[in-house]
Amino acid sequence: MHASARHELFTLRDLLRYAVSRFNASGVFFGHGSDNAWDEAAYLLLHTLDLPLDQLDPFLDARLVPEERAAFLDLIERRITERKPAAYLTGEAWLQGHRFTVDERVIIPRSPISELLANGLAPWVNDPDDIDCVLDVCTGSGCLAILAALAFPNAQVDAVDISPDALEVANRNIDDYKLDGRVTTYCSDLLDQLPQCEYQLILCNPPYVNRQSMESLPPEYLHEPRLALAGGEDGMDLVRRLLRQAPDYLAPDGMLVLEIGNEYQNFMAAFPDLDPIWLGTENTEDQILLLTREQLAS
Known part of the structure; x- marks a missing residue:
C-alpha cells in the first residue's frame, strides 16, 4: 500500500475510489455476496464505520478520523493479500x-x-x-x-x-x-x-x-x-x-x-x-x- 494513502484520502468517497482501484488492479474474485469491486468496497467501508449498510450516499463526503481510515485500509489489504472473502474478514x-x-x-x-x-x-x-x-x-x-x-x-x-x-x-x-x-x-x-x-x-x-x-x-x-x-x-x-x-x-x-x-x-x-x-x-x-x-x- 502507498504510505500516502493514509495521509491523502480523507472522505468515504476517496476511500471507496481507492479500494475499487486496488481491487481491480489485484484481480480479487467476487462471488460471496457481492459480484463487483464497488459493492464489496462499500460493504467493507460501511461495516468498518458501523454505518447502516444501505445508507452510503449521505456519508460519501464525510471525513474519517485517522483510526477509521487505517482500519479500513488494513481490511482492504487483507482482502487482497489473503484473498479471503469479505464475509470471513467481517465475521x-x-x-x-x-x-x-x-x-x-x-x-x-x-x-x-x-x-x-x-x-x-x-x-x-x-x-x-x-x-x-x-x-x-x-x-x-x-x-x-x-x-x-x-x-x-x-x-x-x-x-x-x-x-x-x-x-x-x-x-x-x-x-x-x-x-x-x-x-x-x-x-x-x-x-x-x-x-x-x-x-x-x-x-x-x-x-x-x-x-x-x-x-x-x-x-x-x-x-x-x-x-x-x-x-x-x-x-x-x-x-x-x-x-x-x-x-x-x-x-x-x-x-x-x-x-x-x-x-x-x-x-x-x-x-x-x-x-x-x-x-x-x-x-x-x-x-x-x-x-x-x-x-x-x-
Missing part, C-alpha cells in the same frame, strides 16, 4: 436482508434458494401457514433453515450437517434469531442419522462442484470448507444419495427443493428420467429444481 454474511454469523467452519451464505423462501415458495406452497415440517440438508451456517422458519411461521425445522463444526455456527445463528424451540440441528451424513419423519418440504444446497471445476476455483473459495463444495467427479455424488433417501422422509404431498449451481448438464446426464420443475430466481434459471415425492418414488 458476517447477509442474505435477503438477514445477518448471519460466519467463519471458516461454514460455507458463506449465498444460496438463491433464499430468494424463493423470501417469497414463501409461491406458487408451489399455497399457504405458508400450512407448512409444519421442514428439513434443511447440508445446513452449514443454518441460514436456509432460519429463513425457512421465518417464511413458514408454524413450521418445525430440522437442520442437518455432517460437520459438528458447522453445526456450532448454525446453533449460534439459531440462538441469535431466538429460534431454539423451532429449529433443531442434527449431526448426520445426509439423512443416515436422522430420526424418521415425514417432511412437507426438504431443502438442500449440497456440495455439487465437479472435480474439474474444483481444481480451477479462485483462491477465495479455498478458504471455504472443501467438504461443503466438492461433489465428486460429476458433482452429483451427494445428490444421488439424497434422491434415493428423500422419498422415505417426505410426506405424500412433500417436495424437495435442490440447488445444483452450474451443474445442469451433469444433473441431466445423471438423472435422464427425471423431469424436475426448474425454479427461476432473479439471477438463475437452471440452478434450483423442485421434485415431488411422487416423482422421486417412481
Whole structure:
C-alpha cells in the first residue's frame, strides 16, 4: 500500500475510489455476496464505520478520523493479500436482508434458494401457514433453515450437517434469531442419522462442484470448507444419495427443493428420467429444481 494513502484520502468517497482501484488492479474474485469491486468496497467501508449498510450516499463526503481510515485500509489489504472473502474478514454474511454469523467452519451464505423462501415458495406452497415440517440438508451456517422458519411461521425445522463444526455456527445463528424451540440441528451424513419423519418440504444446497471445476476455483473459495463444495467427479455424488433417501422422509404431498449451481448438464446426464420443475430466481434459471415425492418414488 502507498504510505500516502493514509495521509491523502480523507472522505468515504476517496476511500471507496481507492479500494475499487486496488481491487481491480489485484484481480480479487467476487462471488460471496457481492459480484463487483464497488459493492464489496462499500460493504467493507460501511461495516468498518458501523454505518447502516444501505445508507452510503449521505456519508460519501464525510471525513474519517485517522483510526477509521487505517482500519479500513488494513481490511482492504487483507482482502487482497489473503484473498479471503469479505464475509470471513467481517465475521458476517447477509442474505435477503438477514445477518448471519460466519467463519471458516461454514460455507458463506449465498444460496438463491433464499430468494424463493423470501417469497414463501409461491406458487408451489399455497399457504405458508400450512407448512409444519421442514428439513434443511447440508445446513452449514443454518441460514436456509432460519429463513425457512421465518417464511413458514408454524413450521418445525430440522437442520442437518455432517460437520459438528458447522453445526456450532448454525446453533449460534439459531440462538441469535431466538429460534431454539423451532429449529433443531442434527449431526448426520445426509439423512443416515436422522430420526424418521415425514417432511412437507426438504431443502438442500449440497456440495455439487465437479472435480474439474474444483481444481480451477479462485483462491477465495479455498478458504471455504472443501467438504461443503466438492461433489465428486460429476458433482452429483451427494445428490444421488439424497434422491434415493428423500422419498422415505417426505410426506405424500412433500417436495424437495435442490440447488445444483452450474451443474445442469451433469444433473441431466445423471438423472435422464427425471423431469424436475426448474425454479427461476432473479439471477438463475437452471440452478434450483423442485421434485415431488411422487416423482422421486417412481
